Amino acid sequence: MPEQLLSAEGLTAGYNGVPAIRDLDLSVGAGEVVSLLGPNGSGKTTTLLALVGLLPAMAGTVTALGEPVPTRRPHLLARRGVRLVPDDRGIYFGLSVREHLRLARRRPDPARTAAVLDRFPALAGLQSRKVGLLSGGEQQMLAIATALLGGPKVLMVDEMSLGLAPKIVQEMLPAIRELARDEGIAVLLVEQHVELALAVSDRAVVLNHGRAVLAGTATYLLAGRDRLESAYFGADEFAATQGA
């Protein structure tokens, strides 16, 4: 079993005193890719925000790299190597790609930059382009490349595939999978593309109404399509989609 770099136990978090996720257990080990799945509003983004301490835990604990995650100090956590790429990508549109990549490290590291750009070759030829003029897929690659330049130990990506063509997603997800394995990064993906996510994941957790309703290895989840759909949609909604 890999060393657990990120874990939540009994995590409850939400907004204005109202829980949006309840009693969640989750862990991601070195070199592992775990997907957090579930329908709209099931609590995936809330979970990520709680995991980086942007939302304080109402109950339970969050541990990253063996230490409790501090509340509302994501920059401190990022310095320790725990990075979240948010669903709006968190990038600066006025910079060029080259300038953006330079922001990622206090001291430039050309070898690391070259190694990361190797994983996203489409970006390599766009270094002079303004970030705001990149396509959605290129912007997403830049957001992830920027996070990777710092050499993260834990990487969380919220809805990487949002607004992207499936072909781009099919290229990017395996690149993230390889990076996790090669560099021992613990990766937590929030994804709407269930099958694409499971294809590159070791394990997944399905949330519904803020609770983990199904968890297991990707192989187990892919082998039980009905079980997955039922957990994903909820029994009643699933029945409705079946015309019952």
Ligand SMILES: Nc1ncnc2c1ncn2[C@@H]1O[C@H](COP(=O)(O)OP(=O)(O)OP(=O)(O)O)[C@@H](O)[C@H]1O
């Ligand atoms: N800032 C907020 N204030 C109050 N409630 C919120 C806030 N953000 C999210 N919620 C609520 O918390 C619940 C979980 O939302 P969350 O964004 O975590 O779901 P999600 O699974 O990421 O959804 P999606 O797939 O649509 O992005 C939803 O009921 C949502 O309406």
